[in-house]
Structures are given as C-alpha cells and as structure tokens.
Amino acid sequence: MQGDRRCRVTVGNERRLAGGISRGRRVGLVVDGDAVTAFEGESVAAALLAAGRRGLRATPRRGDRRGMYCGIGLCFECVTVVDGQSGVRACLTPVREGMRIGTGQDGRGYPDADADAGVDADADAGADVDAGAGRGGAR
Amino acid sequence: MSRPAVWPLVVVGGGPAGVAAATEAARAGLRCLLLDEAPALGGQIYRQPPREFTVRDPRKLGRDYLRGRRLLGELSEAADRVEVRSGTSVLDIVDGPELVCASSGGGTSSVPAERVILATGAYDRPVPFPGWTLPGVLTAGGAQALVKTMRVQPGDRALVAGTGPLLMVVANQLHHAGVHVMAVLEAGRSAFTAGTARRAWRQWGLLGDGGRYRLGLRMAGIPVLYNHAVFEAHGDGELRSVTYGPVGAADWQPVRAQRHRVDVDLLVTGYGFVPSTELCVLAGCRTEYVDHLGGWVPVRDDTMQTTVAGIFAAGDGAGVAGSVAAVEEGRIAGITAAEQAGAISAAEAQRRRRVPLRRLRSLAGVRAALDEISRPRPGLCQLATDTTIMCRCEEVTCGEVREAVAEGARDLQAVKLLTRLGMGACQGRNCTPSTAALLAAETGHPAQQAGRINPRPPVRPVTLGTLAAGQEEAR
Numbered sequence: 001m002q003g004d005r006r007c008r009v010t011v012g013n014e015r016r017l018a019g020g021i022s023r024g025r026r027v028g029l030v031v032d033g034d035a036v037t038a039f040e041g042e043s044v045a046a047a048l049l050a051a052g053r054r055g056l057r058a059t060p061r062r063g064d065r066r067g068m069y070c071g072i073g074l075c076f077e078c079v080t081v082v083d084g085q086s087g088v089r090a091c092l093t094p095v096r097e098g099m100r101i102g103t104g105q106d107g108r109g110y111p112d113a114d115a116d117a118g119v120d121a122d123a124d125a126g127a128d129v130d131a132g133a134g135r136g137g138a139r
Numbered sequence: 140m141s142r143p144a145v146w147p148l149v150v151v152g153g154g155p156a157g158v159a160a161a162t163e164a165a166r167a168g169l170r171c172l173l174l175d176e177a178p179a180l181g182g183q184i185y186r187q188p189p190r191e192f193t194v195r196d197p198r199k200l201g202r203d204y205l206r207g208r209r210l211l212g213e214l215s216e217a218a219d220r221v222e223v224r225s226g227t228s229v230l231d232i233v234d235g236p237e238l239v240c241a242s243s244g245g246g247t248s249s250v251p252a253e254r255v256i257l258a259t260g261a262y263d264r265p266v267p268f269p270g271w272t273l274p275g276v277l278t279a280g281g282a283q284a285l286v287k288t289m290r291v292q293p294g295d296r297a298l299v300a301g302t303g304p305l306l307m308v309v310a311n312q313l314h315h316a317g318v319h320v321m322a323v324l325e326a327g328r329s330a331f332t333a334g335t336a337r338r339a340w341r342q343w344g345l346l347g348d349g350g351r352y353r354l355g356l357r358m359a360g361i362p363v364l365y366n367h368a369v370f371e372a373h374g375d376g377e378l379r380s381v382t383y384g385p386v387g388a389a390d391w392q393p394v395r396a397q398r399h400r401v402d403v404d405l406l407v408t409g410y411g412f413v414p415s416t417e418l419c420v421l422a423g424c425r426t427e428y429v430d431h432l433g434g435w436v437p438v439r440d441d442t443m444q445t446t447v448a449g450i451f452a453a454g455d456g457a458g459v460a461g462s463v464a465a466v467e468e469g470r471i472a473g474i475t476a477a478e479q480a481g482a483i484s485a486a487e488a489q490r491r492r493r494v495p496l497r498r499l500r501s502l503a504g505v506r507a508a509l510d511e512i513s514r515p516r517p518g519l520c521q522l523a524t525d526t527t528i529m530c531r532c533e534e535v536t537c538g539e540v541r542e543a544v545a546e547g548a549r550d551l552q553a554v555k556l557l558t559r560l561g562m563g564a565c566q567g568r569n570c571t572p573s574t575a576a577l578l579a580a581e582t583g584h585p586a587q588q589a590g591r592i593n594p595r596p597p598v599r600p601v602t603l604g605t606l607a608a609g610q611e612e613a614r
Contacts, residue, residue: 017290017316020199024191041191046289054274054377061534065376067274069531071281072183073176074262074415076564076600077272077531087564087600091284094178094189 015050027097032105038095045071045078045090048101056080056090058104080104142222146172147480148473149238149252151229151418154182155462156454156469157258158214163473163491164256165217168482172250174227174240176599180214181207182260183280184462186288201287201312202348210466231596232422236449241601246608254449254479256472257419258465259456261412261433264515265569266301267529267537268522269371271408275378279309279409286316293318294405298381300324300369301409302513307352307363309407314359321401323356324367324383326391326410326519327512366391370398370522372406381406391518411513412459413572417594419457422450428587431510432458434572435591442492443472451476464502467495520573520580529577530570532563540574544581550590551575564600567592 016023016039024040031048038047045068048056055065056078069077071091078090081102090101150161153175161173173180179187185207188194197204214221226243233239238250263278270276277285277293279301285293296319299310310323330349356363364385370393371382384398412433416426419437424445426435436458437445443453451472454465471492478488523529525538535558543557551571554560560574561567575589582588 015292017286017292020196021188021192021194021290023290024189039191041189042289042291046285046291049285049293050291056274059534064272064534065274066272066531067377068277068281068285069272070262070278070569071284072262074565075265075531075569079564085602091281094191 015052027095027099029095030098030100032101032103040095042095043091044080044082044088044093044095044099044101047095048090048103053103055105056103143170145251145253146170147252147482148172148254148256148476149174149250150256150258150473151238152182152258152260152454152456153177153180153223153225154258154260154454154465155184155210156260156456156465156472157182157256158210159466159469160256160258160451160453160473160476161221162210162214162217163470164477164482165214165220165473167474167477167488167491168220169477169480170220171222171476172252173221173223174229174238174250175223175225176228178225178243180211180223180225183284185210186284188288188290192290201315203287228599228601229418230599230601232418232450236422239596241597241599241605245605247601247606254451254476255422256443256451256453256469256476257422257437257445257456258452258454258469258472259415259418261414261455261459262568263408264410264413264433264572266408266410266515266519266522267527267573268369269524269527270373270378272528272531273372273374273378274376275374275404276372276406276408279305279407282309282405282407283312286312292316293407294403295319296321296403297405297407298322298324298369298383298401298403299407299409300326300367300383301407301411302326302515303409303411304330304349304352304509305409307349307356309409310361311352311355311359313405313407314355314361318405320359320361321403323361323363324369325363325365326368326386326516328365328388329363330509330512368393368519368522369406369408370395373400378404378406386518389516391516393518393521410515410519412455413568414459415456415568417566417598419445419450419452420594421596421598423447424450424452428585429458430586431507431514432460434575434586441471441496442475443468444475449479460502460506464499464506467499467502470495471499515576517576517580520577523573523577529574530558530560530563530567532565532569533559533561535560535570537577540577541581544578548578549582549584550578550588551592552590554578555592561592566594566598 029036036051054067066077069075073092080090082088148171150157150173231239368386369383373380380402385394414433424437437452443451453468453472474491523537527537548554575586578589579586
C-alpha cells in the first residue's frame with residue numbers, strides 16, 4: 001500500500017465537495033450546545049459529518065459512540081435527539097434553521113429525550129414514543 | 140387528476156424497478172399510484188441531490204445520476220397517468236389489498252388497491268467484525284449517499300472492503316470526492332477472468348462499466364487486494380485504524396498470522412445486499428431462501444407475480460440482481476399488471492414483455508458468474524469474536540449468541556427470545572442475516588433452517604402521534 005501520500009486535513013466546509021451543485025440557504029444549528037453551520041437540503045448526518053462530528057449517539061447499555069452506518073434509514077444507528085424528540089434518524093432528516101440536536105455527548109443514549117443539553121426542560125414534554133421499535137421500558 | 144376510490148395499481152418503491160413498473164403500466168393506459176419514502180424518486184442507486192440543491196454540472200455527479208435522469212424522463216412522458224407520492228412510507232399491507240401509509244406531513248392513510256407491485260429494494264449485508272460499530276465505519280450504500288447526494292467527503296483516508304463489483308464503483312467515487320483510498324479489499328477472486336468475460340459476452344454495458352471502474356482504480360494508483368478482508372476496526376469513540384489480511388480462497392477464513400494495520404478514518408464495507416421483503420411477508424406471499432439472491436425472497440413466476448393474486452414483486456427487493464435487471468423486472472411487472480386490469484390484451488402484453496424478458500435472460504450468465512464470486516462464505520463468521528456486537532440496537536454480542544446456541548437455540552426466534560437480538564428499532568434487519576450465518580456455522584445446518592424473525596407492522600417506525608392523527612382523520 002502506498003503510505004507515502006500526504007494526508008489532507010479537512011475542517012468545516014472543506015468536507016463539502018465543490019463543483020457540480022450549489023447548496024441551499026445557509027442555516028444555523030445548535031449541536032450539543034455548539035453553533036454549527038449547515039445548508040438547506042443537507043441531512044443532519046451529512047451536516048454533522050461536514051462539521052467533523054461523526055458520533056451521533058451513545059448506546060443505552062454501554063455508552064458506546066455510534067454514527068451513521070447504512071445511510072438509508074434502515075439501521076437506526078444514527079438516531080439523535082432533534083428539538084427534544086428522540087429516535088430521529090439523522091441520515092433521513094433534513095436540517096432546519098435553529099434545529100437543536102443532541103448526540104448523547106453526556107454519555108446517555110437516545111431513549112432519553114432530555115439528552116440534548118440545549119433543549120429547554122419543557123420542550124420534550126410532548127416527545128413522541130417510537131411505535132414498532134419494540135423496546136421495553138425496563139431493562 | 141381525480142383520484143380513483145380504489146387504485147387499479149399501486150407501486151411501492153421509487154427505485155429502478157418501481158419507476159420502470161409505473162412507466163410501463165401507465166404506457167399501457169393504466170392509472171397508477173407510485174409511493175416512495177424518499178423526498179425524490181430514484182431509489183438508492185439513482186438517488187438525486189435534494190431539491191434545495193441546484194445541479195450546475197450533471198457530469199460531475201457521475202453516471203448513475205445521468206442514468207437516473209434518463210429513467211425518470213421515461214416516467215415523466217407518462218406522467219398524466221401516474222400520481223407520485225414521495226415522502227410516503229408503507230407501514231403495512233392488509234387483506235384487500237389495502238396499504239397503510241404514513242406521509243412525512245404527518246398522519247396515516249389507507250390506500251385500497253386492485254393490484255400492488257412491491258419494488259422495495261435491498262440494503263447492504265451487514266457483516267460483523269470487532270470494531271464495526273465505530274463511527275467512521277460505513278456501508279457502501281451509506282458512503283455513496285454522502286458522496287452522490289449530499290456531496291460531502293466522508294473521510295480523508297479510507298479502506299474499501301467486502302465483495303462484489305460495487306466496491307470498485309464506491310472506491311472510484313470516493314477517490315473523485317478527494318478521499319485517499321488506501322486499497323480495495325475483495326474477499327473473493329477477480330471477476331476479470333476468462334470465465335466471467337465469456338459469460339458476460341454481449342453484455343457490453345456491464346463489461347464497459349466493470350472495465351472502466353477497474354481502470355479508474357489503476358489510474359488512481361489504488362491497489363485491489365483479492366482474497367483479503369478487514370479483520371478489525373480500532374479507535375476510541377471513532378475509527379482510527381484497521382487491521383486487515385488475507386482470507387482463504389475457498390472459505391474466506393481469516394489468516395490472522397499475516398495481518399497488517401493501516402491508519403484510516405473511513406472504512407467502507409460492502410458484502411452484497413439483502414432484499415427488503417417485509418411487505419411481501421405481510422401481504423402473505425410465500426418466500427423461499429435463495430442464497431445467491433441475498434436470502435429470503437418471494438416465490439415468483441416469470442411475470443413477477445407472487446403467490447398472492449394481484450401482488451407482484453420486482454427488483455432487488457425480490458432477489459438481488461442489480462439495477463439493470465431491476466428495470467427489466469419492473470417493466471414486466473407493470474405490463475402484466477396492465478394486462479390483468481384489462482388495459483391491454485394478452486397478446487399485446489406478451490409482445491411488450493418480449494424485450495425485457497430477453498434482456499433478463501441475457502443478464503443471467505454474468506449474474507451467475509458474479510454471484511458465485513461474491514457468495515458469502517462461512518469464514519466471514521470467524522471475523523466476529525465473543526465481544527463483537529451482533530445486534531447493534533440491543534447491544535447483543537456474538538458471545539451471547541453463542542451462549543444461546545449452547546443453551547439449545549437453533550433458530551433466530553429462539554436466539555431473539557434468549558438474547559433480545561432483533562428486538563430493537565431496526566427490527567432485525569441488521570443482525571438477522573449475520574446471525575443466521577453464525578447459527579449455520581455453529582449448528583452445521585443450512586442458513587434457511589435459522590428461519591427469520593417475522594416482520595410486524597408498522598415496518599417503518601412511526602410516532603404514536605402520527606398514528607393518533609391518522610385515527611382522528613378516519614373518525
């Protein structure tokens with residue numbers, strides 16, 4: 001293998017490929033309390049990847065970091081807390097101006113809607129529960 | 140366009156098979172409804188950039204983009220007879236048939252249909268190995284979605300590993316996206332042998348694609364290592380490096396003594412595809428286990444009809460054969476649905492089916508050759524160690540599955556009851572193919588004896604709020 005090539009370090013927008021397309025309007029997100037810039041049309045997963053954030057949740061049992069895996073909405077590895085609602089697939093969800101995203105950086109997994117430190121305490125009062133997820137409440 | 144109370148035809152899935160099916164049915168004069176989950180048609184392979192992006196230079200988006208535009212162009216010529224509902228998931232099929240749908244706008248709806256064509260597609264076959272859950276390990280489809288649709292570079296230094304022609308395609312796409320692709324690891328042997336070339340005779344399109352991608356890698360200086368696989372991914376919270384090495388040519392057993400380690404921040408794995416058959420099963424279609432089609436597939440006749448009257452299945456969701464075959468299967472299903480609805484005569488239907496049937500037959504040879512190279516071998520099960528996660532949702536390890544087998548579990552249902560494997564949000568899509576292979580390796584029985592975990596509606600997760608909104612609507 002050729003290990004002699006220079007490893008390019010990319011930060012921020014350098015992960016976004018130039019040419020071929022022009023992106024939608026610039027929008028601001030709040031990710032784990034930090035301001036992150038994204039573009040309309042991007043998925044939450046793509047926007048966070050472009051911002052250098054690949055870990056999207058912590059697992060409930062071991063607290064392991066997980067990120068986008070299948071990219072087509074089937075594997076549920078990329079579920080984040082969006083605007084207080086847990087279990088939101090980052091790979092399918094388009095970004096919106098002012099969206100607040102929690103990636104379980106405090107070590108808590110996606111069943112806890114309040115894992116997003118940036119969300120007001122009352123914002124998740126109406127958080128919906130996944131039907132069909134088959135996850136029991138007790139563990 | 141007024142909506143019929145009962146649709147003569149509903150097509151589920153807006154990929155190559157679904158779009159071709161709707162196009163042919165509409166051409167034959169049949170009114171049809173095309174349901175698709177994504178914001179825009181195209182399926183995974185022809186997925187288009189989001190509406191908010193403006194395409195300035197289509198050539199930069201690659202050949203799949205242009206092919207997708209061509210297929211969708213065909214559909215738009217028949218647009219007056221096709222209603223497209225994007226952003227709509229089908230949750231269930233009940234007797235009738237009647238489809239229960241959820242739309243991104245919220246709420247559920249019920250769509251009665253005289254006929255249904257299921258073109259639900261396939262997903263990357265998950266193959267567990269230590270570290271495969273680290274952020275930075277992506278499926279081939281996931282990496283493609285980021286590059287082709289989102290136009291984001293998924294990493295700086297990458298390994299591409301697995302089996303099948305898609306690896307070369309993805310490696311090329313990553314290279315053009317500025318990723319330094321260290322190598323492509325193909326667990327099987329080279330497809331560029333005299334045997335494959337002979338069987339691919341006259342398949343100029345496929346031969347051209349294969350040659351172009353292989354040449355692209357050569358020009359980029361990306362080595363392709365045959366009979367090699369990834370053994371382990373390393374990193375603390377994120378992927379940092381990968382251990383890889385040779386595998387046995389016959390059984391793909393890892394040869395750990397000859398392992399190497401390389402620093403990468405992106406690992407793309409593609410071990411072929413598994414058909415999405417949940418809706419087929421819920422509709423009551425009989426399924427069978429066919430190794431080279433990706434596992435459990437609906438039983439069909441040569442006009443793509445399943446064992447349930449009025450339910451058709453086409454494309455990779457009915458047996459993985461690639462997008463070229465999917466289009467032809469979709470056409471055949473669409474023509475036959477139109478014939479059954481009385482839109483065209485039996486003789487006319489037969490005439491229209493002739494070309495797609497011939498194309499399907501001529502693809503069979505090269506498919507068989509490629510399938511044989513990429514058939515998952517038992518050695519892949521040896522990659523997982525006792526601490527490797529098998530079920531990503533419920534965090535069930537390979538060791539826990541082996542314990543369940545030691546306690547007497549012989550099929551997936553028993554493993555599920557003992558370990559919670561397959562009970563998470565993905566409904567077992569991620570863990571059942573590899574756990575079935577592990578059961579086969581541990582018990583010595585064929586993989587089909589592991590059975591399957593029965594899909595239950597809703598086959599896509601939906602919030603209680605959405606379900607409640609739907610009920611309100613119905614009241």
